[in-house]
Amino acid sequence: MRGERQQQIEMPRRDADVSDDALYDTRFRRLVPAHDWDALPGDVRRRFSKRLSGQRVAAYSGEIVWTRLSRAGRLLAQFCRLIGAPLPLGPSGPAPAAVAVSEDRTSGGQIWTRIYGRVRGFPQVIHSAKRFAGPTGLEEHIGGGFGMALTVRAEADALIFASDHYFWQAGRIRLRLPRWLAPGATLVTHQHLGSGRFAFDLKVTHALLGEILSQHGLFRDG
Numbered sequence: 001m002r003g004e005r006q007q008q009i010e011m012p013r014r015d016a017d018v019s020d021d022a023l024y025d026t027r028f029r030r031l032v033p034a035h036d037w038d039a040l041p042g043d044v045r046r047r048f049s050k051r052l053s054g055q056r057v058a059a060y061s062g063e064i065v066w067t068r069l070s071r072a073g074r075l076l077a078q079f080c081r082l083i084g085a086p087l088p089l090g091p092s093g094p095a096p097a098a099v100a101v102s103e104d105r106t107s108g109g110q111i112w113t114r115i116y117g118r119v120r121g122f123p124q125v126i127h128s129a130k131r132f133a134g135p136t137g138l139e140e141h142i143g144g145g146f147g148m149a150l151t152v153r154a155e156a157d158a159l160i161f162a163s164d165h166y167f168w169q170a171g172r173i174r175l176r177l178p179r180w181l182a183p184g185a186t187l188v189t190h191q192h193l194g195s196g197r198f199a200f201d202l203k204v205t206h207a208l209l210g211e212i213l214s215q216h217g218l219f220r221d222g
Contacts, residue, residue: 025051027132028152028159036154041192044159047221051103052110058101062219064116067092073204073212076183083144086126087204088116088215095119097217107131136164145170148186157192184212196221 028048029037037045050058067088069077077087095117104111109131116124129141134149138161141147149164163186166177184206191199197220204213 025049031137031152032154032159039156040154040159041157041194043194043196043198043221044157044190044192047190047198048159050101052101053103056102059222060099060101060219061222062097062217064088064092064095064097064215064217066094066216068214070209070212072206072209076204076212080142083142083146084127085124086128086142087213088126089124092116092118096123097219099219104129104131107133109133141169144168159190161188161190162186179207184209193218 026049029045047058050056052058067090069088069091073087074090077085077089080087081089097117098115100113100115102111102113103109107129109129112128112130114126116126118124127143131139131141133139136149136151138150138152139147140150145168146166147169148166150161151164153160153162166182168175168177184204187201187203187205189199189201191201193199197218200215200217200219202213202215203211205211
């Protein structure tokens with residue numbers, strides 16, 4: 001009887017908004033205080049509670065409304081092509097976009113693939129991997145061993161990811177990049193818009209150069 005009670009206590013509470021046919025994933029939820037997570041709209045909790053095991057993929061479609069890059073931002077984006085072009089390469093107006101999220105079987109995290117249409121040429125494809133590790137509990141790896149540690153917070157109808165620091169890692173070797181070498185503070189906002197829709201906002205702000213990258217997108221559940 002005592003064992004049964006203990007098991008009930010340890011079982012994570014399922015949100016009523018999460019469908020029974022989805023395997024519940026508590027990894028993002030653990031990064032946010034319980035009362036803040038519970039206050040988020042059901043659509044947001046559902047998107048970040050999908051266990052994408054096996055061949056399952058979560059897909060979202062929409063558009064990038066605008067992308068703005070300062071001169072320093074353009075130079076940074078071009079330089080980052082050496083490690084896989086993780087940033088938009090140029091400013092743009094409305095363009096179609098799609099995002100696919102799948103499980104990373106190697107790290108136990110998630111692979112995020114973003115496809116951004118362009119006026120000319122093929123769409124830009126951006127890959128990154130989210131891993132539930134490191135001092136903050138969440139990291140985003142962008143290629144070439146580079147990545148950033150992220151903190152997560154919930155505010156009203158949005159889930160917000162903010163860079164804590166950047167690093168370079170090769171095997172067991174891990175070096176934290178000094179602030180003067182980092183591109184700036186990165187802020188990503190996932191904001192609920194209702195009816196299965198959400199806004200995606202990305203901002204990178206350098207301590208001396210100001211805002212060097214800003215991007216606004218609108219997406220819907222696939």
